[in-house]
Amino acid sequence: MTRLFLAPALPLAILLIFITVGAGLWSGLREQNRDQIHGAVQDQARLLAADLEEDFAEHVLAIRRMADRMATNPGQSEAHWRADARNYLEDFGIYQAIEWIGRDQIIHWVEPVDGNESVIGYDVGFNEERRAKLARARQTGHIDISGIIQLKQGEAGLVIYAPVGAGRDNRGFIAGVFAMESLATSMLQGKITDSFRVDVVSGGDVAWRLNGERPVAERFSHRVIPELPVIDWQLVLTPEQSWVDERSSYWPVVTGISMVILGLLTSAAVLLAQLILKRNADLLKTRRVLDREIRQRQEAQKNVARLESTDALTGLANRRFFMDDLGHSIAMAEQQGHQLALIMIDLDKFQMLNDSLGHHFGDELLVLASERLGKLNSERVTVAYSGGDEFMVCQQHVEDIDDVIHLLGQLQQCFADPFMLRDEPHGITATMGVAVFPGSGTDADTLLRNADVALYRAKEQGRNTYQFYTEGMQDREIRRLELDKDIAKALANDEFVLFFQPQLDLNDGSIHSVEALIRWQHPERGLLAPGEFIPLAEESGRITDIGRWVVLAACRQLAAWKETPFGNLRVALNISGRELDDDRLVENIADVLEFHRVPPAMLEIELTEEIFIDNIQRNLNQLSRLQQLGVHLAIDDFGVGYSSLSYLRNFPVDLLKIDRSFITHVSDRHDDAVITRAVINLAHNLGLQVVAEGVETREQLNFLARHRCDLIQGYLISRPIPASELEAGILDGSLTQGLELMP
Ligand code: C2E
Ligand code: CA
Numbered sequence: 226m227t228r229l230f231l232a233p234a235l236p237l238a239i240l241l242i243f244i245t246v247g248a249g250l251w252s253g254l255r256e257q258n259r260d261q262i263h264g265a266v267q268d269q270a271r272l273l274a275a276d277l278e279e280d281f282a283e284h285v286l287a288i289r290r291m292a293d294r295m296a297t298n299p300g301q302s303e304a305h306w307r308a309d310a311r312n313y314l315e316d317f318g319i320y321q322a323i324e325w326i327g328r329d330q331i332i333h334w335v336e337p338v339d340g341n342e343s344v345i346g347y348d349v350g351f352n353e354e355r356r357a358k359l360a361r362a363r364q365t366g367h368i369d370i371s372g373i374i375q376l377k378q379g380e381a382g383l384v385i386y387a388p389v390g391a392g393r394d395n396r397g398f399i400a401g402v403f404a405m406e407s408l409a410t411s412m413l414q415g416k417i418t419d420s421f422r423v424d425v426v427s428g429g430d431v432a433w434r435l436n437g438e439r440p441v442a443e444r445f446s447h448r449v450i451p452e453l454p455v456i457d458w459q460l461v462l463t464p465e466q467s468w469v470d471e472r473s474s475y476w477p478v479v480t481g482i483s484m485v486i487l488g489l490l491t492s493a494a495v496l497l498a499q500l501i502l503k504r505n506a507d508l509l510k511t512r513r514v515l516d517r518e519i520r521q522r523q524e525a526q527k528n529v530a531r532l533e534s535t536d537a538l539t540g541l542a543n544r545r546f547f548m549d550d551l552g553h554s555i556a557m558a559e560q561q562g563h564q565l566a567l568i569m570i571d572l573d574k575f576q577m578l579n580d581s582l583g584h585h586f587g588d589e590l591l592v593l594a595s596e597r598l599g600k601l602n603s604e605r606v607t608v609a610y611s612g613g614d615e616f617m618v619c620q621q622h623v624e625d626i627d628d629v630i631h632l633l634g635q636l637q638q639c640f641a642d643p644f645m646l647r648d649e650p651h652g653i654t655a656t657m658g659v660a661v662f663p664g665s666g667t668d669a670d671t672l673l674r675n676a677d678v679a680l681y682r683a684k685e686q687g688r689n690t691y692q693f694y695t696e697g698m699q700d701r702e703i704r705r706l707e708l709d710k711d712i713a714k715a716l717a718n719d720e721f722v723l724f725f726q727p728q729l730d731l732n733d734g735s736i737h738s739v740e741a742l743i744r745w746q747h748p749e750r751g752l753l754a755p756g757e758f759i760p761l762a763e764e765s766g767r768i769t770d771i772g773r774w775v776v777l778a779a780c781r782q783l784a785a786w787k788e789t790p791f792g793n794l795r796v797a798l799n800i801s802g803r804e805l806d807d808d809r810l811v812e813n814i815a816d817v818l819e820f821h822r823v824p825p826a827m828l829e830i831e832l833t834e835e836i837f838i839d840n841i842q843r844n845l846n847q848l849s850r851l852q853q854l855g856v857h858l859a860i861d862d863f864g865v866g867y868s869s870l871s872y873l874r875n876f877p878v879d880l881l882k883i884d885r886s887f888i889t890h891v892s893d894r895h896d897d898a899v900i901t902r903a904v905i906n907l908a909h910n911l912g913l914q915v916v917a918e919g920v921e922t923r924e925q926l927n928f929l930a931r932h933r934c935d936l937i938q939g940y941l942i943s944r945p946i947p948a949s950e951l952e953a954g955i956l957d958g959s960l961t962q963g964l965e966l967m968p
């Protein structure tokens with residue numbers, strides 16, 4: 226079908242068909258029009274003929290009547306009849322003359338006399354045929370018509386003889402003389418419109434022509450033969466050209482031309498359509514080729530994009546993709562007036578497990594956790610792996626906070642069941658920080674920062690929980706500023722005190738080290754624990770001043786204990802990361818030690834793990850200087866946060882303090898026991914001593930002793946106490962009472 230339509234000859238064929246049809250219509254319509262014109266001419270001709278016949282019959286009748294009147298009124302005078310004849314002539318003007326012919330066939334009188342004088346006395350029986358016909362007319366009383374004869378008056382004409390009486394009573398004839406000329410003109414003229422030329426054809430020749438002066442349409446001539454007695458006439462009616470023109474329809478031409486134009490247009494349209502179709506077919510072909518190429522390329526790009534946007538290990542979206550997506554999602558949320566939640570997830574204790582049980586183990590655990598988290602991926606929720614033990618979740622179309630809380634519940638649910646790894650169940654929890662657009666930030670970076678702040682706060686509150694970023698966290702800024710002023714005052718007024726918490730040496734059951742923990746004797750709020758001011762002091766930088774005071778106070782105490790029963794006590798100080806930023810830290814410690822003449826080895830400095838991760842180069846330098854000074858170095862809160870064991874090889878530490886969170890369940894949770902054991906072994910392998918923090922029960926002590934932990938610290942021995950209480954406790958042995966180790 227399409228092939229037929231696309232044939233190159235098609236437009237030409239269409240044009241030809243149209244031309245043929247147009248020509249047919251044109252000639253048909255023209256023929257029809259001509260027939261109509263012809264018919265009209267024919268009608269005119271017939272009318273004319275009929276008129277002529279009627280008129281002629283009437284005039285013949287008029288002569289007849291006159292003859293009858295004469296027959297019935299024989300007494301009337303010649304003068305009477307002649308007057309009668311004149312009247313008639315005047316009235317109608319058709320007859321050339323009216324004559325009276327006696328029985329002798331001689332013309333006795335004629336009216337009008339003028340021009341006809343010559344006929345008087347003429348014998349109308351001028352030949353045998355005439356005589357016979359007249360005799361028969363006399364006998365029958367029927368009219369006789371002479372035929373066209375040469376009239377005595379000189380012209381051609383015909384005579385109608387009406388016998389006056391028949392047979393014996395016949396008294397002669399009244400005769401009406403027609404001159405052919407006047408018969409034709411007077412009878413035809415006035416009957417026919419000017420639009421026709423009328424030819425009276427007699428004996429094959431045109432005898433008279435009426436209206437011969439204008440151009441005529443010869444083709445529409447019509448010939449009629451009127452039924453006239455004797456007269457052998459044919460009337461030929463020829464319409465004038467203008468008359469024909471008036472009746473000529475232009476429809477045939479219009480129709481014909483229209484068809485041709487239509488044909489041209491149709492074939493042009495077909496031609497155009499063919500061109501377009503062909504073009505389209507060509508385009509389609511190239512399109513198909515292009516499409517295939519594009520599809521292949523898109524496929525390739527998609528693969529690349531998927532590789533680029535997905536984390537290879539977990540199969541979740543990676544951080545870069547997530548951040549890009551977050552930007553779009555925020556823009557959309559802004560447009561649609563929705564909220565959006567950004568959730569940061571941190572796996573608790575993951576790094577520790579990772580390091581103690583091996584990277585493969587950690588990876589497997591991450592994969593399992595990602596599988597569970599990935600199930601929450603949906604149109605509204607995107608879960609991404611951010612690296613380390615962190616995940617990020619974006620929730621779109623948040624109508625109200627309950628939506629987010631519901632999701633947080635689902636996220637926590639992911640960690641409800643332990644993860645089965647190498648046939649062992651491993652319980653893991655997650656801590657989450659949430660920032661909600663637009664309340665907690667209107668751009669991706671701010672949201673991320675605030676979600677991080679919230680996560681940090683959640684971690685501070687203890688793990689396995691979540692925290693929304695709130696305005697309150699900004700209030701904290703104000704509180705921090707106020708506290709900052711207060712701390713300055715407290716330093717000036719000497720409101721800080723050091724409490725000491727003893728550490729029990731599991732090797733010999735003695736106490737020869739204590740941790741110094743700061744307290745604030747606040748004039749209004751009473752004794753404040755470090756948690757209430759240290760974190761804020763770290764943020765504001767005031768921690769440096771506090772740190773100096775602590776070093777000072779500790780050295781003063783060491784100096785005071787010198788040459789007393791407590792002279793062997795080593796004092797451990799807490800130094801926060803922020804304090805390491807102080808270039809003068811090491812000099813300051815050295816100065817103080819020297820001032821109080823305290824051997825550096827009596828001082829131990831506890832640093833948390835972050836220090837070993839952040840700003841490694843600089844911190845390494847500080848720590849090396851401290852070690853060179855001769856003070857002991859301990860890693861505090863070991864096992865939480867960003868633990869990576871590799872740094873232990875590079876940093877000059879003497880001691881590890883296992884975080885309390887591992888110790889709390891060390892005697893009843895498999896994982897914690899495994900980790901603790903691993904840390905102890907690891908430390909020993911590296912030649913480090915191990916301290917367990919937060920020992921509160923005998924079972925914990927037993928476990929730690931069994932696994933050869935070096936030192937323990939916790940409420941089981943003593944809470945942090947003022948120096949005087951410590952001294953008393955050591956002296957009376959109450960601190961170590963009941964803690965004798967089983968052999
Ligand atoms: P930390 O260095 O981990 O100190 C140990 C904390 O554990 C102390 O809390 C101590 O009271 C508590 N603790 C000890 N044994 C047990 C136990 O058996 N059970 C329980 N539940 N808790 C126990 P504290 O004194 O409130 O100190 C809190 C934190 O403040 C310290 O944690 C340390 O990071 C910081 N800090 C204390 N003093 C100073 C200081 O002078 N300078 C700096 N930079 N930070 C300090
Ligand atoms: Ca500590």
Ligand code: CA
Nearest residue numbers: 861862882918
């Ligand atoms: Ca600690």
